[in-house]
Amino acid sequence: MQIRLEKLGFSYQEPLFSGITMTIAETHRVGVIGNNGAGKSTLLKCLTGEVEPTEGTITRPKNIRFGIIEQDIPPHLHSKTLYDVILEAMPEEERDYNSWKVDVALDTFKAPTVIHGKPVKELSGGWQRLALIARTWMGEPDALLLDEPTNHLDLEKIMLLEQWLNEQVRGIPILCISHDRSFLDNCTNTTLFVRPARSVSYPHSFSRAKEQLVQDDRAFAAQREKELREVERLEKSAHELKQTGANFHSDSASKKSAQMAKRADDLRTQVIESQVDVRRDIKLPNSGVHAKHLVELKDININAPDGRQLLHIERLAIPNGERIVLLGLNGTGKSTLVNAIYKAFDNRERAKMDGITITPTAKLGYVDQHLSSLPMNLTMTEYIAGEFQMSRQSVIAKLIETGFPFDRQDQKISKLSGGERSRLYLLALRLAEPNFYIMDEPTNHLDIDGQEQLEAEILKNGAACVLVSHDRSFVANLGTKFLLIQKGKLVEIPDPEVFYSQMAA
Structure with missing residues (x-):
């Protein structure tokens, strides 16, 4: 078949x-x-x-x-x-x-x-x-x-x-x-x-296949450039012959000019546009920090909503530039731990008494899988302008840079697809300029191009990050430390494949 x-x-x-x-x-x-x-x-x-x-x-x-x-x-x-x-x-x-x-x-x-x-x-x-x-x-x-x-x-x-x-x-x-x-x-x-x-x-x-595609696109683009240079040469020659025909009243030159112009038009038509997807850039900043550790957890219990202890942390220090991946089976406390760190930023003095110390210069950027902080009743323009006190012209430029054309920028956020909401949220993160990221399933609604751009930006800006994700490629490409929640404790493992092998057994 x-x-x-x-x-x-x-x-x-x-x-x-x-x-x-x-x-x-x-x-x-x-x-x-x-x-x-x-x-x-x-x-x-x-x-x-x-x-x-x-x-x-x-x-x-x-x-x-x-x-x-x-x-x-x-x-x-x-x-x-x-x-x-x-x-x-x-x-x-x-x-x-x-x-x-x-x-x-x-x-x-x-x-x-x-x-x-x-x-x-x-x-x-x-x-x-x-x-x-x-x-x-x-x-x-x-x-x-x-x-x-x-x-x-x-x-x-x-x-x-x-x-x-x-x-x-x-x-x-x-x-x-x-x-x-x-x-x-x-x-x-x-x-x-x-x-x-x-x-x-x-x-x-x-x-x-992606490796082969990148090679082929580069070769295709080079061939396209070569063909376009030939088009420009023919068009220039046709123009010069046309001028010669007009100046010297030469029918022969005018005829040859017309033929050359037609060749240029035909070749331009034959030049297949090289595939260049519109870049919907995802850029995440790092506002910089000089403290040795941005976040430190010491002698703390992480409990479920019903009070059950999920894990005990003797000490976890997160220095600038560290990208920690939390691994574990469902229900072991990954999201609960992430949520505890997130809430600690809201009341740092209380958090310190509870065992979570956050350096004063740490600035949080938080991405959850539901993008719950996006105001669905606002338009993209209203949200960005109001949240960051930006002029309409600046907002328009930022949204276009992120892949939202001008004629769509007054759409309500509720009308956007999951992938579009992710890109809008990541733009907001970029404008907030954090230096410590918490990411809970950040790739859920991103296409592969968006995932790869996000990876590249996180690697480039060097900010600290705590990450929970079932995206194995994303985890492998980004993690600098892998912590497995096992039997109520954080256990460092050398590679996420250790955990995946346990799951498959």
Whole structure:
């Protein structure tokens, strides 16, 4: 079974993507990569026939069955149990003798027996997500389409999903939209970069494909520059000949000038614009600090809301430039510890009595996964201007620099996508000029380009940081110290892979 895409493209007023030419066979596991709003989900809809492409063709087998993972549990399934939601995806006549497949799926996902009989509406978003994925597979699709399959999943469930895809899902092509670089490296063997001017694919998983893309884009841009220089030379020669023809009344020179001008126009038309995505720069400042330690925790208990002790910290000192990654299973206290440090900045004297000392020059920048401090009722312009006492002209310039065109700047924040809210929030952080960052799942809504820019900025500015993230690539690229919460204590480990190996065991 094969699906053939030939010069496929889709446009509204402007192209979302174009030039997709590739064959998708049974062995292909395609990672679909692109910035937020690049048309990745639209591409999947083109494949299924839900949306017609505006250019190019799709050749697919007749009566092909696509397995499409829904983003949310449909209302008619809310009252059904986890087990039945998966089982009922099978043809009715197969359920009695094939129900073992449901057991295998639930066992692979390590679903506790106690939740098998629970209505899915009572389960966490992560379990609901895995239920929908398993349900789709039970329908025996000819091709599997995954749109952000790791959404709502914690790290343990992401690793279980990887295991399931690699061990159980075989013999059909998979197309997967994801911003999780480690997940893509572990689960795909082909990568498609969806772009407005020049979409390209490579027979590699993400990291190797990205290296090849960067090399090819540089070569392509160099060729484009060479062609444009030739266009400029022809245009200059045509202009000089035109002047000669006019000055000396030479029909021959005028005719030759017209021919040369046409050659220049034709060549300019043939020059394919090099793919240069609009840079939506993420820049984080470091206002500088001279203290030896910005934050120090000494002989302190971190307790759950119900009073249970989650961990005891004998001493944790965070010097300037240290990037600490907190690791641990769900419920061990990562976010509770981060929240304790965050609250300590609000009342430093009280915090000091409780065992958390913050140097007077430490200035906090806080990013939580819900971006809870963004005022949803304000426009982007109102928020930035009011928060930082900036002129409208300065606000416009900052928003454009961050990737928000002028005609969208008066939109309410509530109307922005998750990725756009992340970029706006990170702009606000930049303007606040902190020197100590607390980041709780900061990449949740960032596309891969945004993740890489954020990494580069954190590395560049040298500020201290406490980070909680299930993004393994982000953690590996940034961390200078890795602290695992284990048996109620902070244990330093040399590498996050130590923790990941424990989880996979």
